[in-house]
Amino acid sequence: MYIVLAPNTGNTMNLLIATLASSRHFNCEIPGANFKSASPISRFPLRTAHQFNSSSSLFSFTHEVAAERARKEQHAMPDNGKLRWGIAGCGRISNDFVAALTTLPSGEHEVAAVAARDRVRSEEFAKRFGIPKVYHSYEALAEDDQIDVIYIGTVNSEHTKLCKQMLHHKKHVLCEKPLTLRLQDTKDLFAFARQNGKFLMEAIWTRTFPAYKQLKSEIEQQTIGDVQLVTANFGCNAPNVPSLAQRNLGGGVLLNVGCYMIQLATLVFPNKMPTSIKAAATLNDDGVDETTAITLQYEDGAIAQFLMSTRVELDSAARIVGSEGTIEIEAPFLAPTQMLTPSGKYHFVLPFIDEKFPTNFINSAGLSYEAAEVRRCILAGELECPWMTHADSILDAEIIEKICKEIKVNYD
Amino acid sequence: MYIVLAPNTGNTMNLLIATLASSRHFNCEIPGANFKSASPISRFPLRTAHQFNSSSSLFSFTHEVAAERARKEQHAMPDNGKLRWGIAGCGRISNDFVAALTTLPSGEHEVAAVAARDRVRSEEFAKRFGIPKVYHSYEALAEDDQIDVIYIGTVNSEHTKLCKQMLHHKKHVLCEKPLTLRLQDTKDLFAFARQNGKFLMEAIWTRTFPAYKQLKSEIEQQTIGDVQLVTANFGCNAPNVPSLAQRNLGGGVLLNVGCYMIQLATLVFPNKMPTSIKAAATLNDDGVDETTAITLQYEDGAIAQFLMSTRVELDSAARIVGSEGTIEIEAPFLAPTQMLTPSGKYHFVLPFIDEKFPTNFINSAGLSYEAAEVRRCILAGELECPWMTHADSILDAEIIEKICKEIKVNYD
Numbered sequence: 001m002y003i004v005l006a007p008n009t010g011n012t013m014n015l016l017i018a019t020l021a022s023s024r025h026f027n028c029e030i031p032g033a034n035f036k037s038a039s040p041i042s043r044f045p046l047r048t049a050h051q052f053n054s055s056s057s058l059f060s061f062t063h064e065v066a067a068e069r070a071r072k073e074q075h076a077m078p079d080n081g082k083l084r085w086g087i088a089g090c091g092r093i094s095n096d097f098v099a100a101l102t103t104l105p106s107g108e109h110e111v112a113a114v115a116a117r118d119r120v121r122s123e124e125f126a127k128r129f130g131i132p133k134v135y136h137s138y139e140a141l142a143e144d145d146q147i148d149v150i151y152i153g154t155v156n157s158e159h160t161k162l163c164k165q166m167l168h169h170k171k172h173v174l175c176e177k178p179l180t181l182r183l184q185d186t187k188d189l190f191a192f193a194r195q196n197g198k199f200l201m202e203a204i205w206t207r208t209f210p211a212y213k214q215l216k217s218e219i220e221q222q223t224i225g226d227v228q229l230v231t232a233n234f235g236c237n238a239p240n241v242p243s244l245a246q247r248n249l250g251g252g253v254l255l256n257v258g259c260y261m262i263q264l265a266t267l268v269f270p271n272k273m274p275t276s277i278k279a280a281a282t283l284n285d286d287g288v289d290e291t292t293a294i295t296l297q298y299e300d301g302a303i304a305q306f307l308m309s310t311r312v313e314l315d316s317a318a319r320i321v322g323s324e325g326t327i328e329i330e331a332p333f334l335a336p337t338q339m340l341t342p343s344g345k346y347h348f349v350l351p352f353i354d355e356k357f358p359t360n361f362i363n364s365a366g367l368s369y370e371a372a373e374v375r376r377c378i379l380a381g382e383l384e385c386p387w388m389t390h391a392d393s394i395l396d397a398e399i400i401e402k403i404c405k406e407i408k409v410n411y412d
Numbered sequence: 413m414y415i416v417l418a419p420n421t422g423n424t425m426n427l428l429i430a431t432l433a434s435s436r437h438f439n440c441e442i443p444g445a446n447f448k449s450a451s452p453i454s455r456f457p458l459r460t461a462h463q464f465n466s467s468s469s470l471f472s473f474t475h476e477v478a479a480e481r482a483r484k485e486q487h488a489m490p491d492n493g494k495l496r497w498g499i500a501g502c503g504r505i506s507n508d509f510v511a512a513l514t515t516l517p518s519g520e521h522e523v524a525a526v527a528a529r530d531r532v533r534s535e536e537f538a539k540r541f542g543i544p545k546v547y548h549s550y551e552a553l554a555e556d557d558q559i560d561v562i563y564i565g566t567v568n569s570e571h572t573k574l575c576k577q578m579l580h581h582k583k584h585v586l587c588e589k590p591l592t593l594r595l596q597d598t599k600d601l602f603a604f605a606r607q608n609g610k611f612l613m614e615a616i617w618t619r620t621f622p623a624y625k626q627l628k629s630e631i632e633q634q635t636i637g638d639v640q641l642v643t644a645n646f647g648c649n650a651p652n653v654p655s656l657a658q659r660n661l662g663g664g665v666l667l668n669v670g671c672y673m674i675q676l677a678t679l680v681f682p683n684k685m686p687t688s689i690k691a692a693a694t695l696n697d698d699g700v701d702e703t704t705a706i707t708l709q710y711e712d713g714a715i716a717q718f719l720m721s722t723r724v725e726l727d728s729a730a731r732i733v734g735s736e737g738t739i740e741i742e743a744p745f746l747a748p749t750q751m752l753t754p755s756g757k758y759h760f761v762l763p764f765i766d767e768k769f770p771t772n773f774i775n776s777a778g779l780s781y782e783a784a785e786v787r788r789c790i791l792a793g794e795l796e797c798p799w800m801t802h803a804d805s806i807l808d809a810e811i812i813e814k815i816c817k818e819i820k821v822n823y824d
Contacts, residue, residue: 229724279690280688291641296692
């Protein structure tokens with residue numbers, strides 16, 4: 001028997017969930033969920049009512065949280081609930097983000113403008129996706145009062161400045177990782193966002209994948225007991241890509257790839273700073289890391305071990321081993337569709353991006369999960385995403401900064 | 413097309429190799445190889461003569477080495493070339509070792525005696541394998557002048573003392589890993605063996621597997637270019653096995669499992685001490701490590717990353733990543749039968765142990781490779797095994813001692 005779960009994806013689904021909710025197999029509250037179209041859908045085999053109840057906590061929120069959210073909604077709703085996106089930067093990840101937006105209901109998301117310094121590329125980008133406005137400066141994008149939220153997909157070294165610029169102009173912001181190149185900048189940026197009363201999220205899209213929501217739920221419910229070990233690898237052979245290789249652009253495998261591993265550790269060990277951080281790396285001629293091996297140890301002895309490279313290909317699976325069982329997140333663990341838990345194998349079907357919008361990154365249709373979540377937060381008047389909070393980003397940045405010190409990489 | 417390679421395994425094979433040697437596909441010298449029966453056999457697909465020439469170096473020795481060996485053979489040959497084994501300790505690994513010996517020609521290996529303190533167990537052991545003599549002290553075994561070589565399979569903490577006892581009585585020795593619990597003891601032991609003119613080998617059986625001989629050949633010939641990364645995992649859920657858990661027995665995952673990983677690193681980076689050794693571990697109540705994560709870094713930046721546990725199950729595969737390609741040693745990497753290289757997939761068929769001799773460890777029929785190699789060395793008057801030299805064991809022990817210091821485990 002299959003239960004079809006589709007957060008933020010449609011009226012049809014709403015009806016299905018409502019029907020299921022009345023059955024004995026479905027017993028959860030979904031005050032914050034927003035079911036609006038039949039795609040994407042996520043399936044998993046339902047073996048027992050107990051097992052399903054466990055999964056249902058994905059959508060369970062306390063009454064207090066729901067009430068607080070409803071209060072905020074009074075003054076945070078954009079016109080008609082349609083979120084108007086401005087895109088800063090028109091590179092590969094921006095392409096995939098906008099392509100992913102096409103899988104969401106057009107009544108909910110609109111790409112209103114794109115801005116980039118390169119006139120030819122930005123105009124091509126706008127044409128590709130039918131975006132009505134093109135700006136050739138980020139300042140002009142920031143000043144457009146017909147835009148609700150900015151997606152920042154530029155090179156890393158531009159992130160901090162652009163975030164501030166957009167927040168200053170009262171835009172909500174979803175900014176690609178890493179949010180900044182230094183811990184203090186990350187802290188300052190979140191403080192600035194709060195001062196301006198605007199939503200800010202580091203675009204760790206991973207956290208908004210259904211598999212990660214399920215993972216978080218399983219960890220919280222200790223379905224694998226106490227976590228003892230977390231492992232993940234990720235490696236690609238791309239040593240000469242400027243954004244990965246150049247220090248002045250915020251290159252380095254830790255900053256660009258390692259963040260996916262660090263966020264896994266901080267999801268599994270929430271709010272915990274490792275008691276020991278050890279790392280070794282091979283640096284390139286520009287002084288940023290190409291291959292990095294990391295070991296984090298936590299207060300109770302639990303260990304996280306990661307390996308990452310922009311020089312060699314590696315599997316990109318992750319594993320969380322607990323005292324009572326193991327969860328395996330199949331490759332690519334940073335954008336997963338399959339996960340093996342003690343209760344069975346989960347398969348989460350990605351949305352489908354039309355072939356007329358070619359994408360660059362594996363499973364990048366999953367950027368739609370992140371976009372949908374950003375909309376949900378903004379509609380609800382939330383200043384941070386509960387799946388990737390400000391505290392999460394700050395903790396990750398602190399660990400990353402300590403590792404950088406250990407491997408002698410610095411971005412000053 | 414298949415070429416069947418069978419070192420130390422038979423006359424039939426000898427004939428086959430001789431025939432092949434006259435063909436254009438086979439072009440190697442095999443002065444030290446000893447082909448004596450049709451099993452075990454190791455197969456691999458042969459695609460080009462060049463590829464086979466590469467593999468053939470497994471058996472190629474310089475004329476100098478062969479001449480030196482012939483000279484030594486004059487005064488080192490046991491009667492009739494049959495090696496008479498004495499077994500010290502009758503636990504699980506000794507069982508598997510003697511079971512593996514049954515796969516070798518009875519004209520080449522004979523188990524002459526077994527010794528253990530437990531009278532019931534040792535007599536059962538002797539009965540199981542039809543061993544003619546049972547001793548209830550190791551001293552008595554050492555004094556038996558009808559024995560050529562002792563296999564030591566006792567608990568770790570007994571190894572050093574027993575090795576010395578056997579060497580003192582002019583026995584050759586194959587001793588289970590770890591040879592000792594401390595670097596200095598390892599050095600002393602090899603010096604003692606040399607003083608006594610006897611063969612001594614730390615029983616890292618892994619090194620004598622055909623897959624590892626092939627691996628060593630590929631590394632030396634740089635078929636994957638410069639090695640940049642070595643990874644391996646091994647984990648089993650056996651936290652309460654005394655020999656793994658108790659400090660006074662030489663327990664701990666590093667000493668008992670980690671040695672397989674360290675030897676992989678020192679095979680790939682021969683004679684090199686890492687420039688940086690980092691490790692984190694979870695210790696048990698007795699002060700030995702249950703889960704250990706290790707990062708070794710070498711002078712040129714290459715990294716070895718290992719993860720091992722006696723607390724949780726882990727894959728036990730290994731990977732060697734070079735600038736030009738990757739070699740994957742499939743699980744179990746410490747006793748492998750399958751290996752993936754840039755030139756194709758190798759499958760090495762294990763000898764077959766009769767079902768009347770049940771074994772304890774995976775692929776333990778491969779202990780016969782080690783036993784056959786010990787015989788070859790002793791016949792040739794060699795004091796150390798070229799696949800696992802004294803220097804190899806000392807280097808491994810030095811790295812292990814440094815890791816022990818790092819994770820605060822000591823055996824003093």
